Amino acid sequence: MSFLVIGECVADIVRGADGTERIHPGGSPANVAHGLGRLGRDVTLLTQLADDPAGRLIADHLKGAGVRIEVGGVPARTPSAVVALDARGQATYGFDITWTLETGGLLVERPAHVHIGSIAAVTAPGADAVLAEAERFRGAATVSYDPNVRPALMGDHAGALARVERCVALSDLVKASDEDLDWLYPGEDPREVAARWLGLGPAVVLVTRGAAGSLALTRRESVFAEAPAVAVVDTVGAGDSFMSAVLDTLAGAEREVLAGLGAEHLTRLLRRATTAAAVTVSRAGARPPDRAELDAAGERFTVRCGRAS
Template sequence: MSFLVIGECVADIVRAPAGSGAADRVHPGGSPANVAYGLARLGRDVTLLTQLADDPAGRLIAGHLTGAGVRIALGGTPARTPSAVVGLDERGRATYTFDIAWTLEAGAAAEADASPSHVHIGSIAAVTAPGADTVLAETGRLRDRVTVSYDPNVRPELMGEHAEAVARVERCVALSDLVKASDEDLAWLHPGEDPLAVAARWLTLGPAVVLVTRGADGSFALTRHHAVAAGAPPVSVVDTVGAGDSFMSAVLDTLAGQDRAALGELSAEELARLLDRAGSAAAVTVSRAGAQPPDRAELDAAHEEFALRSGRAS
């Protein structure tokens, strides 16, 4: 099975705490790039359709991705590789200030991978003009023969006018079979609404499964037949950079090969295992600096330990 991920790469510049004397750290990032990297770390065949400049940040990111086995297809070359200054609070939670342009060229997906089994889109690339139009067009072109996943990964400073941003996100939701969002995403998109109610409404737009992550409070999954919640594994947090992307990679790995109909018929037990395994991947990631998702051996060990603790070991 092959995955095609369409979206941005970003150089994450993690600021050192004030007065610490430590240097800033530069990590390869960008939500879609992190998902592709996480899939490759799990041994999956994955191509990332993206944009990178031939500059130090671009070369750093390219080496990081290809070192894990990600194939990179370029849909245009920007003047400089996008970047984000990442600030961390006392709990390791990240905030971002972006310098990014997204101008993906039409037709690029056809050249990137002629026959993917699954397409993943999300984040800045799915809603930022002019490249977002290409992302949606290419996804729509492929949708009849592949499954599609989407993670809005909301960045408010890049979303523009709120009502238009919500409409763009919901167009992506309607294209997708599987959607993952954080409770923070939903709070910005639909302030004051219950995340479960938003997830239920998104189900009516087309997806078979909607997943919502809630940080240390765990996650839940919603289908037309089941609503399942799971706790988060206990972990000492270094930072939260890439946690949601690691969760997404583990979800896609776990569900690899499921067609559109099968996704809608996942049992409550299968959904619980899915949440536990994806939560374990996120826990490994937050236990170390930067977007460093687990490989398969690390994920299997972390999931087995969490399943034993939660009483869901097989």
């Protein structure tokens, strides 16, 4: 089956706690596309890239994983993010990004699944084009969404929340981190937010909680997975690697199948996605596993799961 990912590419300038600096290809949607390519999936990324050193670095990185790139407009420079890592490998971000996606005249093959998210789904003026493409394909394709909230780029809270909830309502599957939900709904229980999102339309909502593990919820089931013990190098791209593994595991599942996922299927989903994220945090940059690495890590890591109470 074919995947279409729509969203930004970003050059991540990673500054370590020791003062070292590295440049990695990044951007949440681009990372998801790259992860799917690494897992052997047929994937196209609809994005914007400038013809500059960072843009060429990112394009080579994506193409090396087998990702096809459709460019919807060329910005003056490739977007960048300064990623500062603390002593625990936790990341904070500062951005230099514009998003003006244009889709007129693009000939993107009709996909079986569309993934949207992050900056591209909420930042004007390009966000309108992202949602229009997702809505155009939704009749024949399933849709997933990851808000991947970046507070510095979200604008006023009420407007950002409305845009996020519009994307949630458009989607069949949604993944969010507990940090995303805390910014969107300060002080609310992530499980209560996830349950409310299910009422907006998605069949499955996933919540990642870093070292505290993850949750998967449908209207009938809720399952948790603990995070395996792993030496963390940095957390860049962990959530995107989780998302890629989720989409790979659910490849081909139609809306009715997603709605009917039972505890056993959700457990397998969380185990595989959690393992992918664990591999990614164990090495520098957004470097998701390929299929062989993921299978091997699944044998090596212990991920305890159960029904969430």
